[in-house]
Amino acid sequence: MRSFGNLVWNEWLKMFKKRSFFLPYLLLAGAVILVAVMLYNFSGGDNGYGFAEMAVSTRGMGQMLTLLAVVVTAGTVAKEHSMGTIKLLLIRAQSRTKILASKYTAILIYVVTLVAFMLAVSVLTGQITFGMENGSATLNDVLQGSLYNLVYTVVYVTLTFMVGILTRSSGAAIGIGMFSVIVESMVVQLLARYSWSKYLLFLNVDLSMYSGGGSSPVPGMSLAFSITVLAAYLLLFLGAGFVTFKKRDVA
Template sequence: MRSFNNLVINEWLKMSKKRSFFIPYAIIAVVAVVLAWIFKRWAGDMVGSAFDYTTMMSSTSGFGQFTAMLAVIFTAGLVSGEHGQGTIKFLLIRGQSRGKVLASKYVAALLFALSLIVWLNVASFASGAILFGTEHSSGAWRDILIASGSSLVYSIVYMTLGFMMGVLTRSTGAAMGVGMAAIVLSSLTIPKSFYKYVLFPNVDLSIYSHGGHPPIEGMTLPFSIVILAVYIVLFLGASFVTFKKRDIA
């Protein structure tokens, strides 16, 4: 377990040493401040407090979807980049199993996605508190948790898809392109019963909050959770099987 933790820490350190590492955080901070000022300047009545603003920004219909794109873009090359630079061989000759090496990269990607959502909440709340105040209703914290949780699941699903494509194709461009295309297609809904088993209509769990109605009859929150779990298992299964069997040389 200790060796695995060291692998995860090593992956995080490698990510943080990249010049582009802090760009997503900077983008989120700037957008949070600018949008808060815009709403205050031209739509002051639309946002009641920092809680309302944070909920709006963290939701998948707000900036949460763009945060998922940032996660996909940054983590797309975790595996394919190692292949391109030839450094994957050095990771595998250190006595660690291929499964542990790949799992450490995936855990680092999960931590990155989580950190983006947390930072989005912090930046949004700080901006909102300054411009809108902190008065809130009894369910304000719950709304933020629901919005943030839904966006985190949304990010993880598409990041896992991009992660799989990076393993299968060894191409950062392909991993990034497929992940981004999937996010764009997530808004597509086909009003047919079979479509409820497809990834896209299930990935946004926020549709079930506050009595919302799913896009296709027969969909429920437990149903969507099971569908997403199945897809994630399939994505990771394909990734690990391919990574373990493929010739690295």
């Protein structure tokens, strides 16, 4: 267990030493503050929690967080191949499965820190800008929105992680990952009329559709159903990635 923890720590240090490590945090903070100022000046906004709920949700600025996480994830494995460092990595005594798992774990930790950071910045900015008067949202709503956004981001990050392994191209991983996020709502609108579409990733990935008594795009769906479908897709993505990484010749 200690050896795996060391691998995760090494992967985290690799990410931390990059000059771009803090860029997503700065972009998220800047976007939250900018939107807060604009809403305050032009519409008055809701209470602080109402603003924070909007900021962290997948239908608000939460999708920006997902796109940034996709960009970071894309090069995790692909750049090891392009730079030739993958050979040095695989000559260690650790198994390929453990090495790849450590990379994925480090990415998940990074995603969690992004979500937690955006949650904190959104709540703080909302309270400073709009105050704590009664409004349409509570802290519980903000926490729930952050949890939904965490699941949303993890799914797309895992998809990007798999594509990076299969293609060994960070460009392809970024392109497919970002394209999937961007076209998601369009796919939902086009295919929601078909009953079989409830098994598609895009129609299940945004769990916030169930909050506040909301309805699913296709009859027969529920929160438990969507979680089960997402779990199946995650297993598929990870299975394809790990099997490919384990069997691929990097000589």
